[in-house]
Amino acid sequence: MNKILKITLSIIAFLFLNHCGFKIVKNNFEKNFTIIEFIEVGDNNINFIIKNKIKKNNSKDSIYDINMTLSTAKKVSVKEKNINNKITKYKIEINTLVEIFIIDLNKKIKFKVNSHGDYNASSEINKMKYNEKTLIKRLSEDISNEILKKTTNKLNDF
Numbered sequence: 001m002n003k004i005l006k007i008t009l010s011i012i013a014f015l016f017l018n019h020c021g022f023k024i025v026k027n028n029f030e031k032n033f034t035i036i037e038f039i040e041v042g043d044n045n046i047n048f049i050i051k052n053k054i055k056k057n058n059s060k061d062s063i064y065d066i067n068m069t070l071s072t073a074k075k076v077s078v079k080e081k082n083i084n085n086k087i088t089k090y091k092i093e094i095n096t097l098v099e100i101f102i103i104d105l106n107k108k109i110k111f112k113v114n115s116h117g118d119y120n121a122s123s124e125i126n127k128m129k130y131n132e133k134t135l136i137k138r139l140s141e142d143i144s145n146e147i148l149k150k151t152t153n154k155l156n157d158f
Contacts, residue, residue, distance in 0.1 A: 032062055032063045032156070033062050033151065033155055034058050034062040034064070034065050034066070035058055036103065037067040038067075039067070039069040039070070040072070041071040042070070042071050042073055043072045043073070043094075045136065046072045046094060046136060046140045049136075049140035049144070050140050050144040053140075053141060053145075054068070054148060064104055064105075064155055065102075066100050066103065067100070068099070068101075068151075069098070069099040069100075070097075071096065072094065074092065075094075075095070077093070078090060079118055086121075088120065088121055089118050089121060090118065090119055090121060091116060092119070092135055093114070093115075093116040094115050096143050096147070097110065098111055098112070098113060111150055113147055115143050117135050118135075119132055119134075
């Protein structure tokens with residue numbers, strides 16, 4: 001008798017919890033927007049990388065037309081020094097403020113995306129510049145992926 005009661009309660013609990021009304025969040029970047037106007041403020045190189053990555057993922061069958069504004073700031077600082085007081089590592093921090101204006105709904109969304117990383121200093125300037133450029137490119141791509149994810153999630157709420 002006790003076993004039958006447990007099985008019955010398990011089936012009832014499963015049925016109630018299975019249909020609770022929540023949707024599964026898909027992070028496969030289902031693009032439901034088209035960028036009409038793209039405004040960039042701040043570091044041009046970073047904005048160029050972010051803009052190209054986001055525009056590449058524009059959807060032709062979109063629900064929303066949006067205007068996107070990016071305000072990007074890059075901060076380079078010293079992370080480590082050795083015993084001789086020589087710089088061994090630099091830290092780059094990229095802060096991006098994203099403003100989205102949904103034209104159809106006349107609504108505005110704001111959010112911030114941050115990313116940071118380190119690169120090794122070198123006595124050769126070319127090698128150090130190469131390390132800096134590759135880090136900036138990687139951080140910019142991370143930021144653009146995060147912008148796409150957040151934009152899609154926020155637009156799915158409407």
